[in-house]
Amino acid sequence: MTPSTVDRDDLDDRAWRRVDRLKANYAGLDGGALLAPLIHREFPGRIAVVSSFGAEAAVLLHLVAEIEPATPVVFLDTGKHFPETLAYREEVTARLGLRDLRIVTPDPLAAAHLDPLGILWRDGPDHCCHLRKVLPLKRALSGFDAWITGRKRYQGDARTGLETVEAADGRIRVNPLARWSSDRVEAAFAASDLPRHPMVEEGYRSIGCATCTRCTAPGEAARAGRWAGLGKSECGIHWPVGPSA
Template identity: 50%
Template sequence: MTVLIDTLKQAPSEGVQRAAELSARYETMTAQEILRDAIRNEFFGDITLSSSFGADSAVLLHMISEIDPGLLVLFLDTDRHFFQTLQYRDELAKRLGLTNLVNLKADAEEAAAEDGKNTLWRTQPDQCCDLRKVRPLNREMEKWGAWISGRKRHQSATRAKLPIVEFDGRHYKVNPLATWNADDIAAYFLAHDLPPHPLVEQGFPSIGCFTCTKPVEQGADARSGRWAGMEKVECGIHNPIYGGDGI
């Protein structure tokens, strides 16, 4: 992939500058326009989408289905997802006509060595996420120069200043829904008759593994049910790993 090779040759400062310039241009564009430009122009042939198939995921997936239904969609299968999430993943992919869904899992030997008792989520949650999410995604992302994320500024204090495009020292990350809020999401679901994740009505506005996700109290931070009672607030896949200062 020519674009990926060019990205790898890019100095970190150049990557950060390009991300900042794209962010500034994308601030005045709709999410659909951002996605279309990123997929068809800026990162043509070198971009993928990671999706949790969670509460808000249908929005981005629907947009992708209208732009490029064959775009690679990555799902991090931790073997600890709610069964409702797995059903929703399969039903939504079929309904939207997404033809390139790939499930990523932890390396079996690493999982056996590091979590043979299946208690890592409780004793070392950061390591559990690293094993089951970060490493599998990083291995796949060795093939790509950019990826699309569904993160939004309204979701939590740690995401309040989220740029639309980031650079982590090697990859560009595009956040086309960064400026959206809960009302925008609800309106899009309604306008396009998208099915909700079945756990949303049970008080889960943000959905991860069943071991580490609880319902959220009314009016609380949408992500307060993730790793509830722990200091942990992110799984780690969005942390900079290549020394870039764009995140």
């Protein structure tokens, strides 16, 4: 059976069976202890990290760099990021010695057709995320069996019940920091003297596109500044299947 004849249900079934085996083998592990066998043994050359190079990204990228700095790192360049994020991406990549940064952009023809004025984020943020994040990620992950995210349960909303290993859209998705606390993340920054995103000290605790991110007030949840007032809390790349996939 060739990949083109494998339908989505078959892929999901296989991913789910593989998740069961991975959970049985690696239950209880997280952080680098979970990543090392997955990168080296389970998915050699077939696993990538997806990073926003946001407020806490350096912790996950540091873990990955210590295990295998040639692990592909996918950055979704939506065209709407803060310039500080783009500069931080370069700083962190160089500092950690990451050797395979992959900058993925939206399809230019689709962007020109669907968002000619660049304001789709305001009128249809779900469609904008689909155009600028979901579809480019789908392209970037073709050829990979698994991908790694930096999501944590303490970030709340849909992330509250996050598992360290899950099946998503026919692939294995690994969340090695899912059970980490905010204090543990901060301790990891301090222990390795990791660089901070320059906007953190301005009050930005979760950083996405400039058009859809504001800094948070004291007492607010870290992600309260994402899509504030737009009734949206996730971009769509973390749902099991994209909104119109």
